[in-house]
Amino acid sequence: MSLDLPRTEPRSLNPAAxxxxxxxxxxxxxxxxxxxxxxDTGQNPGDHLMSNQKDAIKRVLTEIDEAFARVEDGTYGTCLGCSKSVPPERLEILPHTRYCVACQSRAA
Structure with missing residues (x-):
């Protein structure tokens, strides 16, 4: 999937989704x-900081795509570590998160 194209999923009858x-x-x-x-900054090929930033953004984009898949399969909002619900406040801040705070802390 191209990174520059918006996701165009059919809308469900579920307003929360x-x-x-x-x-x-x-x-x-x-x-x-x-x-x-x-x-657009014209990155110098030897600029490791810029390269690391781009890699981090690409990882988050992958996590966002995975979150879209979890919405579709009905597992969005369930921690992949402990299978408990991820608090809504955490999902508001990090909508692509896969883990609750406790499991994220253990993974880090």
Whole structure:
């Protein structure tokens, strides 16, 4: 899937899922804009900081795409570590997160 194309999923009859998709799409659009801005700076091939930033943004874009898949299969909002619900406040801040705070801390 091309990173510069917006996701165009059919909208469901579930308003909560639609809201999640909107948050994920916003996060995705923001990261794509960051990536484009980094590309537009004319990066020096030896600039490791810039390269690391781009790699981190690409990882988040992958996590966002995986979150879209979890919305579709009904597992969005369930921690992949402990299978408990991820608090809604955490999902608002990091809509693409896969883990609750406790499991994320253990993974880090």
């Amino acid at each position: 639609d809201e999640v998709r909107q948050r994920l799409e916003h996060a995705r659009t923001t990261r794509l804009a960051q990536l484009k801005a980094l590309d």
